[in-house]
Amino acid sequence: MKDPVLVLFWLWAAYLAGRLVVEAALRFPRVRGAIPGRLSRTAAPASHPHPRWTPLPAVLWLAGEAVAAAVVVGILWLVLRDLSLDLVPGAVSAAPSDVRRVALAAILGWSLLVINVPVAWRLIDRLLPADSKKVSGGVDPEEMGATIGVLERGLVVALLPGGGPAAVGFVVAAKTLARFKELNKRRFAERYLLGTMASVTVALVSALVAGWLWSQPL
Numbered sequence: 001m002k003d004p005v006l007v008l009f010w011l012w013a014a015y016l017a018g019r020l021v022v023e024a025a026l027r028f029p030r031v032r033g034a035i036p037g038r039l040s041r042t043a044a045p046a047s048h049p050h051p052r053w054t055p056l057p058a059v060l061w062l063a064g065e066a067v068a069a070a071v072v073v074g075i076l077w078l079v080l081r082d083l084s085l086d087l088v089p090g091a092v093s094a095a096p097s098d099v100r101r102v103a104l105a106a107i108l109g110w111s112l113l114v115i116n117v118p119v120a121w122r123l124i125d126r127l128l129p130a131d132s133k134k135v136s137g138g139v140d141p142e143e144m145g146a147t148i149g150v151l152e153r154g155l156v157v158a159l160l161p162g163g164g165p166a167a168v169g170f171v172v173a174a175k176t177l178a179r180f181k182e183l184n185k186r187r188f189a190e191r192y193l194l195g196t197m198a199s200v201t202v203a204l205v206s207a208l209v210a211g212w213l214w215s216q217p218l
Helices: 004-025 029-034 056-081 097-127 141-163 165-178 186-215
Strands: none
Touching: 004 056, 004 097, 056 097, 097 141, 097 186, 141 165, 141 186, 165 186
């Protein structure tokens, strides 16, 4: 292995690709039905419309994802580290730093995409309390809220390098303005704040880590 650092990055990117495939497969009812246990949050039964909220499902899920990523990527890296395999193309491994930066930018961009879309979507889905308010037709409010969250995280990641905290404040303020009247309802306000804080936290942490990795010399 000529370039263990880049190989580690490639393995991480490959793991995220596999994670994305799993997430896409779970969208099919047959796949979900074949796996025991509930994979997604559902509305509470009528007899218990407001169960006690706890962040434990989200914490356990996030811990499981972190352990799985560390185990899979770590084992693959340890196995491949001592093998004479050119997992990184020679043109990249031996290229000047600017070409290597392009490869790193592609990996970081891919990582930010997967972390801020499917992974954050699943995390926030487990973090928010169940809500039985569904519409009979039209747009599902849960799906609409999740889509807004994806756009919110994308804007935070895109604006953070140039605008800093002001950019984050602009995104949150714009979202809050659209929901201002509904914030008078306590349950909605709690769900809104919890979802927004979790969404912004994921975007901020992922963007800051990516920025730190980008600043490291290659």
